[in-house]
Amino acid sequence: MNSLRNKLRSFLWGRYGIDQLYYGLLGLYVVLLLLKMLLDLQVFSVLGSVVLLLALLRALSKNHAARRKENEVFLKLWAPIKTEMILIRDRFRDRKDARYRHCRHCRAILRLPVKKGSHTVVCPKCHKRFSVHIVI
Ligand SMILES: [Zn+2]
Structure with a gap:
């Protein structure tokens, strides 16, 4: 058991790991699975598999600089969407x-008390x- 654990540890050593883009890709995977279930189109299943594979390959990559750059681009694109979702929630x-x-x-967005007029x-x-x- 310890041998397997050590092998896994040495395999994962130096890998990039999980970041915000990883979670974004998992979210996209779930959306694609839901679309597949609703519309019963096989293309969503294939796209979901590709997205999941991409997320795993990114997490296991040793090229940290490239993965970090991809994550920064994702965060720039995601920021306005996240702000809008938070505003809708609020x-x-x-x-x-x-x-x-x-x-x-x-x-600027102002939160005003409800006073008619x-x-x-x-x-x-x-x-x-x-x-x-x-x-x-
Ligand atoms: Zn102003």
């Missing part, structure tokens, strides 16, 4: 207490005033 969570509006000058607000980021209309 809007749903705070739907009774707050409304979210963009500043007209700097596009038109109001003048000051953006905490750019300090400019603008009016908002809140409907309950």
Whole structure:
């Protein structure tokens, strides 16, 4: 048992491992599996297998610089999507207490208390005033 453990340890030594892109690829794999189940198209199964294989090959790679670069590109592409998903979650969570509006000058997102009617607000980021209309 110790011999097998040592062999596995020596095989994994120096490998890149798991990063955010790995989890992103696993998420894509799950989405592709769900599409395969819903639409019953074999192409999603093949794509899912390719994505899973790519994730495993990345994790077992010894070229750390290349994998790190791929992960940085992924994080740049993923950041706006993640921000939008968090905003959707927060809007749903705070739907009774707050409304979210963009500043007209700097596009900052403001969380405003629910007060029916038109109001003048000051953006905490750019300090400019603008009016908002809140409907309950
Ligand atoms: Zn602003």
